[in-house]
Amino acid sequence: MLEKTMIELYHEIVRRFCMKCKLIINKEHEEEVLIYAHRRTRLxxxxxxxxxxxxxxxxxxxxxxxxxxxxxxxxxxxxEDNNVYALTDKGKLRLRLRLYQIEKIIDGSFIKINQSCIANIKEMKKFDATISGTLTVTFKNGYSEYVSRRNIKKVKERLGV
Structure with a gap:
């Protein structure tokens, strides 16, 4: 899964920043990432x-x-039913952690979208807005979840919308 993410990152670097990038896939060597840059940036x-x-x-x-x-x-x-689950391509896996504990250990690619859901921003596919002002996010795997009104602003800011 990390290999796919690295390839996506490679394409984003070339597209957005015109940096020289070299991706070498060789199963005989240990994986490493080298960055030659003039200065530290957000990228x-x-x-x-x-x-x-x-x-x-x-x-x-x-x-x-x-x-x-x-x-x-x-x-x-x-x-769901007082249990916390991780949704993946493998299915729904039950966790032995509470949602507030997960919030403390997740990385920056996750955002809380409602009281009972923390979403991976990289897995979001599309948003649907209704007349009443609610927002529904559909993920790449087809699962949908609503974004609470309280969190809409934070989600839009994180996505740059």
Whole structure:
């Protein structure tokens, strides 16, 4: 999953910043990211954070089986029936953490969109606004969740809308 994210980052660097980029995929060497830059920028900080965040993991459960999940593969964290779940392409995995505990350990690619959902910004696909002013986000995997009015402004700011 990190490899896909690095490729997406590579394309973004070329598209937005016209930096010279070189991506070498070689399974015989240890993975590393080297950045040659004239100064520290928001982009260099984001690259460092992405590389560091790729190693963060959380444990999720499907029945009695435990699975390691990296934050990059999690679409969102939701609360259902007083249980917290991580939604991924693997399915819905139950966590043994409360939502407020997850808020303390997540990285900058997540944002709280309502009282019972923390969403991965990188997994958001589209937004639908209704006449009444509510906003619904649809994720790449097809799952939809509403954005509370309290959080609409924060979500728009984070997305640059």
């Amino acid at each position: 260099t900080d984001e690259i460092e954070k992405l590389v560091a965040d790729g190693s963060k993991e959380i444990i999720g459960y499907i029945e009695r089986e435990a699975y390691k999940l990296s934050f990059a593969e999690i679409t969102c964290f939701v609360v």
